[in-house]
Every structure is written in structure tokens, then in C-alpha cells.
Amino acid sequence: MLFGGAMFFTEYSMSAAELAIALEARGFESVWAPEHSHIPLSRKTPFPGGGDLPKPYYDAMDPFVVLAAASSVTKTIKLGTGVLLVQQRDTIQTAKLVASLDQVSQGRFLFGIGGGWNQDEMENHGTVYKTRFKRVRESIEAMKEIWTRPQAEYHGEFVNFGPMIANPKPVHKPHPPIHVGGAFPQGARRAIRYGDGWIPTAGRLDLAEILPKFRDMAREAGRDPASIEISSFGHSADLDRVKRLADMGVTRIVPMFPAEKADTVLPLIDKWTEIMRKVNG
Numbered sequence: 618m619l620f621g622g623a624m625f626f627t628e629y630s631m632s633a634a635e636l637a638i639a640l641e642a643r644g645f646e647s648v649w650a651p652e653h654s655h656i657p658l659s660r661k662t663p664f665p666g667g668g669d670l671p672k673p674y675y676d677a678m679d680p681f682v683v684l685a686a687a688s689s690v691t692k693t694i695k696l697g698t699g700v701l702l703v704q705q706r707d708t709i710q711t712a713k714l715v716a717s718l719d720q721v722s723q724g725r726f727l728f729g730i731g732g733g734w735n736q737d738e739m740e741n742h743g744t745v746y747k748t749r750f751k752r753v754r755e756s757i758e759a760m761k762e763i764w765t766r767p768q769a770e771y772h773g774e775f776v777n778f779g780p781m782i783a784n785p786k787p788v789h790k791p792h793p794p795i796h797v798g799g800a801f802p803q804g805a806r807r808a809i810r811y812g813d814g815w816i817p818t819a820g821r822l823d824l825a826e827i828l829p830k831f832r833d834m835a836r837e838a839g840r841d842p843a844s845i846e847i848s849s850f851g852h853s854a855d856l857d858r859v860k861r862l863a864d865m866g867v868t869r870i871v872p873m874f875p876a877e878k879a880d881t882v883l884p885l886i887d888k889w890t891e892i893m894r895k896v897n898g
Contacts, residue, residue: 618863620893621647621871622886623699623850625673626683630876633683634690639883641694643890647727648687649699649850649871650680657737662746665734665818673876681714688722697727699850699871700798700816703756704732704749705742708776709783712760716787724788729816729848730757731798750807751775757795757811764792796848801827802834809838814846814868824849828865854888856895863896 796814808815
């Protein structure tokens with residue numbers, strides 16, 4: 618089983634470079650950065666975690682910036698967006714950011730994406746809440762054209778451009794792995810349609826029940842279920858639960874570390890390092 622670590626990187630947290638160094642030294646496979654461009658003071662949709670929105674959501678740094686910093690001080694650890702809110706970003710510019718980060722990291726980028734939950738936030742970017750997932754799909758389809766073709770074009774309802782040249786291309790061929798976040802069954806269907814991995818919503822799904830259904834869905838769509846990685850985010854340090862997830866065939870576990878300094882976070886990383894060693898032998 619692969620192990621990663623995620624954090625809302627802020628002015629008051631460990632830096633992405635510090636966390637990436639600590640994780641790489643202990644044998645972790647990946648480091649992940651979520652994103653929120655801003656948090657409107659209105660709230661049309663409730664926070665999925667319940668209660669008040671935690672402070673780091675307001676304070677998160679841009680994931681491409683912090684992951685580029687992490688790439689410059691590490692050699693092997695993979696660098697993921699966990700997750701990028703694609704529906705709020707310009708498609709052509711995002712394709713260049715992904716390819717550029719994959720270039721400077723020499724092929725270590727993992728492209729975690731999602732449709733988001735904060736209606737007010739995405740509406741500030743001009744995105745319509747009800748059609749956000751179609752916009753995400755078109756964005757990813759268009760980016761794949763940009764990454765893989767010398768001259769790309771795409772014509773959709775939300776993303777539309779004629780023949781053009783956009784470089785650099787990613788190091789990872791044909792493009793960095795795309796990990797699609799979302800619940801079952803809709804998020805699972807999106808992952809099967811245009812993803813290389815699925816990030817099921819942590820804490821809200823019984824994976825023992827869901828994963829067989831997910832694999833059946835993949836086969837029905839003509840996909841090999843083994844080709845779609847399953848990444849489970851946001852778990853507590855529970856060895857027995859992690860072992861059960863490994864037995865189910867979950868590819869990757871990614872705990873969310875608090876947006877704190879090293880003296881708080883490093884002991885948590887060490888606890889997860891012990892779990893990793895016990896699970897993987």
C-alpha cells in the first residue's frame with residue numbers, strides 16, 4: 618500500500634518543502650495540497666464536514682506554488698493536488714501549470730481534481746453550480762488534447778478553442794495521472810470515464826460495500842478495474858482500519874495533517890510511519 622500526506626499549507630503551517638522532506642525521508646510516496654482560491658462570507662451550500670469552516674480553508678496557499686517549492690528540495694516523492702478545483706480555473710492556463718510542474722519535478726506530478734462543494738466560491742469565478750461537473754469533464758478532455766497533441770483544439774459547451782500550440786508537454790506520458798474525487802456512484806462514474814484513479818469521499822462511504830460495485834462499473838464501461846487506483850484521504854491513525862483497506866485493494870492512504878508547525882506534525886508523521894511499516898512489512 619502507498620502512503621501519502623496532505624496539508625492545507627498556510628503562513629502558519631509547516632511549509633510544503635518541510636513536509637515533503639519529512640515524508641520522503643520516511644518512505645512516503647506522495648505529498649498533497651488542496652485548494653480554495655477564497656472563501657465567500659455567504660454560504661449557499663453547507664460545509665460537508667459539518668459545523669463551521671476550519672480556518673485553514675480561508676488561508677490555503679496556491680497548490681502549484683507550494684508543490685513547485687516542494688519539488689525543488691526532494692527527489693522521489695510525488696506531488697499531488699488533493700484536490701484542484703478545476704471548474705474554477707482557466708483550462709488552457711491550468712494545462713500549462715500542470716505540464717510545467719510535471720517538467721520541473723521530472724514527472725512526479727499527480728493531478729487530483731474535484732468539482733467542489735462551495736457554490737458561492739465557484740460562482741465568484743463565473744461557474745454555474747449545477748453544470749460544474751460537465752465543465753470539469755470538458756476541462757480534462759481539453760487538457761488531454763493540449764498535453765498529447767502538437768496542435769490541439771477542443772470544442773465543447775464550456776471549453777472551446779481552435780487549433781493552437783501550447784508547450785511544454787508533461788514529462789509523464791501520455792500525461793500525469795488524473796485522480797478524480799467524489800462520492801459513489803456519480804464520482805465513481807466520472808473517475809471511470811476520464812480518470813486514472815478515484816478518490817472516494819472519506820468517512821461517508823463503506824468501501825467494503827462500494828469497491829466491488831465500483832469494479833463492476835469499471836468492467837461494464839470497458840475499463841480494467843486494476844488500472845484505476847483507489848486513494849482514500851483523511852483517515853485517523855487506526856492500524857486495523859488501514860489493514861482492512863489494504864486487504865480491500867485500496868492503493869493509497871493519505872492522512873490529512875493539521876496546518877501546524879513541525880513540532881506538532883512530526884510526531885503524527887512518525888505514528889503514520891509505524892503504521893506504514895506494519896502494513897507493508
